[in-house]
Amino acid sequence: MKNAIELAEAYYRAAGRTVLHMEEDGLRQDVYIRMPGLVLLARRVDSSAPVAQILNPHFRFPRRRCDAWHLHFLSGDASLLLQYEREILSLPWILTQHGKRGDGRLVKLSSSRFCRLLKACGNAVCH
Secondary structure (H helix, E strand, O other): OOOHHHHHHHHHHHOOOOHHHHHHHHHOOOEEEEEOOEEEEEEEEOOOOOHHHHHOOOOOOOHHHOOEEEEEEEEEEHHHHHHHHHHHOOOOEEEEEOOOOOOOOEEEEEHHHHHHHHHHHOOOEEO
């Protein structure tokens, strides 16, 4: 089985992007975790902003307007995120986009529900 870094790199290559693009995306995030068990790219956003702004890693929101974490990319053992529970709960919402759906919509769930789901899933692997 591939580790989280290998899964992330494969995902980027399949999207016609390179590992360098992943690194550049990571540096534009508020959180960039890149280790064999977990890859996470996330940043603080305003959940009421247009989707294009939320998805654009170059767009920076004023900190006072941010009410959500946008999970730009997540791969690996999602339960490892629980060590960052305090930081996750520092904003009320989590926003994700499901690439497989391909319609550009964001999923919005409360940070507390997100943490409960992580605890319930245990070693759920994301890719």
